[in-house]
Amino acid sequence: MSDNTVTPLAPLTLLGTGAMGTALARTWLAAGHPLTVWNRTPSRAEALAAEGATVAASAAEAVAASRLVVTCLLDDDSVGETLDGVDLTGRDLVNLTTGTPADGRSRAAWAEARGARFLDGGIMAVPPMIGAPRSGxxxxxxxxxxxxxxxxxxxxxxxxxxxxGADPGFAALCDVALLSGMYGMFAGVTHAFALIRGEDIEPKEFAPLLVSWLTAMAQSAYGTADRLQSGDYRTGVVSNLAMQVAGKATLLRTAEEQGVDPDLLTPFMTLMERRLADGHGDEDTTGLVELLAPGKD
Structure with missing residues (x-):
């Protein structure tokens, strides 16, 4: 005889049903997980009740319902306020609230002092991507x-x-590091489109050229990582700092000719000039990390 017993899926509690919290809740409900939810504004949890969630009257009631408790609130202060006075003994607290590395570390100590295990999280997605196959x-x-x-x-x-990693601050650190890289890219994209604005170049025709170029250039991150790891910023350099600083005049003059404010370019160029002035013209841009984070190995 075969055993057709179906193992029930783990129940969990979710505190916070804003846009991201609701997206998370719906995927757990769709997968069959028993879910208890709580939101400071109860009306925002009504739709989830219609989809099978149990809506708790208080955060304490929600926490008592499940061993696994997930928070997805406005900020770290909201986590502390929501769970103030709530018994966390024996709970597994997973914090998906956006915060800083210091927030993650202090919240971990706070949770552990209250008898809970703690895991911090950094969500690399927007709500429509949650639960969507192949969304990344x-x-x-x-x-x-x-x-x-x-x-x-x-x-x-x-x-x-x-x-x-075990350091509770690393999730937030990796999250913000990737977002910082993203905004650097957004700055470059913004400047590039500003340069062609008003010319007989269609943005939709230019976009594939820009995406292809940025995709190819993004591979340089591997070389930067290798050089930071080895401490050798010179071996294998193709376009050195001296060459790049010499070329900046063309970039700035083109911006001037096109009537484009160079403010998105000049901070990075200033860093390159500082590194060059310190005698590192045969390096690539890896050494700029040392200017941004001096004294850190």
Missing amino acids: AYVFYSGSAELFEEHRETLAVPAGTTYV
């Missing part, structure tokens, strides 16, 4: 490795999971 959504996790392994399957339902 994933979440950085850091903190208790035991908690992560125990709940990995449940946490992987809304988005992919990437565990980045």
Whole structure:
């Protein structure tokens, strides 16, 4: 005889049903997980009740309903306020609220002092990507490795999971590091489109050229990582700092001719000039990291 017993899916609690919280909740409900939700404004949880969620009257009631408790609130202060006075003994607290590395570390100590295991998370997605196949959504996790392994399957339902270490601050750090790189790219894209504005160049025709170029140039991050790891900023350099600083005049003069404000370019160029003036003309731009983070190995 075969055993057709179906193992029930793990129940969990979600605190916070804003846009991201609602997207998370719907994927867990769709997958069959028993879900208890709470929101400071109860009306925002009504739609989830219609989809099968249990709506708790208080945060304390919601936390008492499940061992696994996920927070997706406005900010770190909101987490503290929501869970103030709530018994966390024996709970596994997974914080998906956007915060800083220091927030993650202090919240981990706060949770552990209250008898809970803690995992911090950084969501690399916007709400429409959550639960969408092949969207590329994933979440950085850091903190208790035991908690992560125990709940990995449940946490992987809304988005992919990437565990980045026992330090509770690492999820937020990786999150913000990637977002910072993204905004640097956005700055370049903005400047590029500003240069062609008003010319007989269609933005939709220019966009594929820009995407192709940025995709190719993004591979340089691997070389930067290798040089930072080895401490050798000179070997294999193709376009050195001296060459790049010499070429900046053309970039700035073109911006002037096109009537484009160079403010998105000049901070990076200033860093290149400083590094060159310190005698590092045969390096690439890797050494600029030392100007931004002096004294850190």
